[in-house]
Amino acid sequence: MRKKENVEKKLIESFKELAKRTPIEKITIQEIVEGAGVIRPTFYNHFHDKYQLLEYIFKSEVIEPVKPLIHNDMLDDAVVLIFVQVLKDKDFYGRAYRLEGQNSFESIVKNSLYEMLLDFIEEDSGNKESRYKLLSHDMLANYYSVFLAFIFITWIRDGMIVSPQEMRDLFNYIKDHSLYEIIREME
Numbered sequence: 001m002r003k004k005e006n007v008e009k010k011l012i013e014s015f016k017e018l019a020k021r022t023p024i025e026k027i028t029i030q031e032i033v034e035g036a037g038v039i040r041p042t043f044y045n046h047f048h049d050k051y052q053l054l055e056y057i058f059k060s061e062v063i064e065p066v067k068p069l070i071h072n073d074m075l076d077d078a079v080v081l082i083f084v085q086v087l088k089d090k091d092f093y094g095r096a097y098r099l100e101g102q103n104s105f106e107s108i109v110k111n112s113l114y115e116m117l118l119d120f121i122e123e124d125s126g127n128k129e130s131r132y133k134l135l136s137h138d139m140l141a142n143y144y145s146v147f148l149a150f151i152f153i154t155w156i157r158d159g160m161i162v163s164p165q166e167m168r169d170l171f172n173y174i175k176d177h178s179l180y181e182i183i184r185e186m187e
Contacts, residue, residue, distance in 0.1 A: 083164030
């Protein structure tokens with residue numbers, strides 16, 4: 001393992017260990033570096049702050065494994081994998097979702113999903129444009145990232161008791177049906 005990856009791994013492990021007993025907003029950089037056995041400047045060689053570290057963790061553990069599925073038109077499998085990856089570290093993500101405010105976990109999730117989806121949309125659609133003026137690549141990526149982030153955060157908040165496959169089915173159900181159809185089926 002390269003030295004940079006080794007340091008990042010130590011910082012991640014320290015951060016996750018601290019998050020088991022301390023709310024993320026109260027964890028200090030000093031506590032993270034002490035737990036990792038590195039000096040403070042080393043942290044800043046890798047991350048600007050603990051929120052960037054949290055974003056890095058989410059992207060490397062959840063988003064990166066999903067990208068190959070997205071790029072191979074395996075959206076259903078990708079949605080399941082998002083939930084499966086979080087279940088692997090249920091305790092950590094169960095605490096991370098509580099982070100609110102300017103650097104909320106929800107915004108990290110939404111932005112990470114947005115970047116991944118925009119990448120996919122731009123790669124997959126090339127220069128094609130929609131017949132609707134306002135329906136841009138950006139709007140489409142934003143819409144689906146907000147939608148998926150909402151379902152994802154709700155699932156975590158509710159204790160992750162529903163299986164990843166059921167979450168995929170819920171995502172597809174809402175995605176594929178009009179509001180009118182869903183309301184009618186609820187009656």
